[in-house]
Amino acid sequence: MAALALLAGCNTVVLNPAGDVAQQQGNLVIFSTVLMLVIVLPVIFLVCLFAWRYRASNEEATYSPDWDHSTQLELLIWAAPLLIIICLGAVTWTATHLLDPYRPIERIAKDRPVAPNTKTLEVQVVALDWKWLFIYPEYGIATVNELAAPVDRPIRFRITASSVMNAFYVPDLAGMIYAMPSMETKLHAVINKPGNYAGFSSNYSGAGFSGMRFRFHGLDDAGFAAWVAKNKAAALPLSRGNYLQLERPSENTPVMRFARVAPGLFDAVVNQCVRPGTTCMSDMMQHDRGDSAAMKHMPGKGSPAAAKPEEALTGGDAAEAPTKNPKDVQQRSNASPSNPTTL
Numbered sequence: 001m002a003a004l005a006l007l008a009g010c011n012t013v014v015l016n017p018a019g020d021v022a023q024q025q026g027n028l029v030i031f032s033t034v035l036m037l038v039i040v041l042p043v044i045f046l047v048c049l050f051a052w053r054y055r056a057s058n059e060e061a062t063y064s065p066d067w068d069h070s071t072q073l074e075l076l077i078w079a080a081p082l083l084i085i086i087c088l089g090a091v092t093w094t095a096t097h098l099l100d101p102y103r104p105i106e107r108i109a110k111d112r113p114v115a116p117n118t119k120t121l122e123v124q125v126v127a128l129d130w131k132w133l134f135i136y137p138e139y140g141i142a143t144v145n146e147l148a149a150p151v152d153r154p155i156r157f158r159i160t161a162s163s164v165m166n167a168f169y170v171p172d173l174a175g176m177i178y179a180m181p182s183m184e185t186k187l188h189a190v191i192n193k194p195g196n197y198a199g200f201s202s203n204y205s206g207a208g209f210s211g212m213r214f215r216f217h218g219l220d221d222a223g224f225a226a227w228v229a230k231n232k233a234a235a236l237p238l239s240r241g242n243y244l245q246l247e248r249p250s251e252n253t254p255v256m257r258f259a260r261v262a263p264g265l266f267d268a269v270v271n272q273c274v275r276p277g278t279t280c281m282s283d284m285m286q287h288d289r290g291d292s293a294a295m296k297h298m299p300g301k302g303s304p305a306a307a308k309p310e311e312a313l314t315g316g317d318a319a320e321a322p323t324k325n326p327k328d329v330q331q332r333s334n335a336s337p338s339n340p341t342t343l
Contacts, residue, residue, distance in 0.1 A: 022189070120188075132144065144253060147170075167203035194223070
């Protein structure tokens with residue numbers, strides 16, 4: 001009873017999520033576990049049975065010191081696990097392709113296919129040190145450490161990182177997927193129930209890792225429209241200069257909102273060329289292939305002019321301006337986390 005009381009405090013979100021993709025993944029975990037128990041439980045039972053039946057004090061048990069082989073028993077011992085492995089392999093192979101994070105979802109929920117004219121919501125995700133940046137290109141807004149999406153609308157995440165590798169994970173929405181610098185990963189998902197859900201980094205990335213959390217809001221259409229309007233009313237734009245300030249390491253960063261986003265910012269982050277005069281990786285690769293069109297973004301060959309000083313990232317919708325020098329960040333901080341309600 002004491003063990004059950006302790007387990008009552010466990011969060012079973014992985015097996016009872018609010019999104020269809022996560023639900024299918026949870027069902028796969030349950031099916032695989034039950035399938036393996038078909039072998040595990042009889043083995044445990046037989047071990048206990050043999051130990052009891054052939055105990056030293058049971059003189060009535062059959063004693064066969066010369067018995068060493070049974071074809072029927074060998075077939076049973078090998079056939080049962082083999083069938084389990086074949087079944088488990090088939091289910092895993094099928095689910096791996098159907099739940100591929102790069103594959104657009106084909107249904108909102110069981111027996112509810114995606115409508116033909118449904119527009120997928122694109123969210124560009126950047127893992128920073130140590131905070132999350134979310135860009136909504138359709139609406140021209142951006143947020144830090146706050147994510148939202150309409151219920152029953154397919155979402156396509158484009159994910160990258162500014163420096164070190166992280167992992168984007170909202171257990172109620174879908175499985176985790178890595179965010180890596182100079183690379184773009186994708187994740188397709190949908191949220192089916194309104195609510196306020198936890199999101200975080202599931203891959204250790206340094207001193208501020210424990211505070212690298214955000215809230216994901218599942219909203220109805222009216223609620224999402226109000227959320228977008230709230231962000232459009234923010235004072236600051238996410239220009240390239242402001243992004244370079246935001247990119248600097250900072251811990252336990254509260255929610256920040258940006259009313260406008262510099263065109264092509266996410267692609268510049270992926271290609272490591274946000275800073276003026278920096279050659280984009282895609283241009284370097286084209287240049288290496290001998291493509292003269294790539295020269296337009298090469299330093300001194302049509303690169304953007306130096307950015308003007310930007311307004312400091314402070315105010316009601318912004319955190320403290322991050323430190324100017326990453327070396328100034330305390331690497332082994334024992335300070336208490338900031339008030340979680342800021343998320």
